[in-house]
Amino acid sequence: MTRILPLTTALALSFAAPAFAAGSGTSLPPKPTETTTKCEEGQVYDEKTKSCLDSKSDLLNDDDRYEAARELAYGGKYTEALIVLAAADNPSDPRILNYKGFTNRKLGNMRVAMAYYQEALAIDPDYNLARSYMGQGLLASGDFAAAGEQLHEIAARGGKDTWAYEALAMAIQGQPSDY
Template sequence: MRVVFASILSLAIPFAAFAAGSNDTSPPKPVVKCEDGQVYDKKSKTCIDAKDSRLTPDDLYQTVRELAYAGEYSDAQIVLAAMPEQDDRRLTYMGFTSRKMGDQAGGMAFYARALAVNPANVLARSYRGQALVEQGDIPEALAELRAIRAHGGAGTWAETSLRTAIATGQTFSY
């Protein structure tokens, strides 16, 4: 017990507020509101269908990141539906948005699928770890923190957010 408590205390250090899925210290720019199923295309400066072939998975991922940061989880899932089904980033954000919309079990299932595709997906590990913190399972959350570090994620938003969640009990909505 003392070791766990000491570990938790050692984790409580100040951190920068990073945006989900990024090591950027600034949040994503505000989302341009489009109709359901559409995303803002910076090149054409118009709203286009999320399934438009001109959009790359990276374009879609950035839009999902912006929507998740804004708390627009349902809209993020619409955009996620346009991404390749087994893309580990898609699975990670399906887990995140499902969990934030109240489906803990569904979120955990998506995290497991993301990690099956890419065991080094430190963001999926962080979000899974935060879900474990919400469930009171600190030992398993610490295991995810160790795995993040083992996969080269030290110093990333994934590590910082999970370390902070373990130390404070407060998880992130982005």
């Protein structure tokens, strides 16, 4: 099937920036750690104790949980990522909500994913990674116009030189994107 993009979208895509990995400032995915190679479901490896801890442990903070969930998601362990995210002290953290959306989208739970993205964006409308993931979900649902709107919003919010913009632009162009 051939897709015809509006001129403004096509021009925007032609100036896309270098890719960055989801949730980071680098183009590299997180390196597997003991969280994905050693720990059991629902556990996170803790460098301080050099052991796998239950994701609800008071020794972990939400930054630890977020990074572990991100690593698990990159490893395709979506259900395990959701278990870790469910243990967050601040379930309203836009990063936590965004990755709940991401993992649900990857699991095929599109309606649930969209609700999490919308909740993250209600808290932080400038959270461009949530916009990118939402746009990719909209594409998967066949809503190309709404995905293009998210791409436009990312650019308008200063995100044109980010992984979030590049990933959604590639997806709109029909290029495979891992995330």
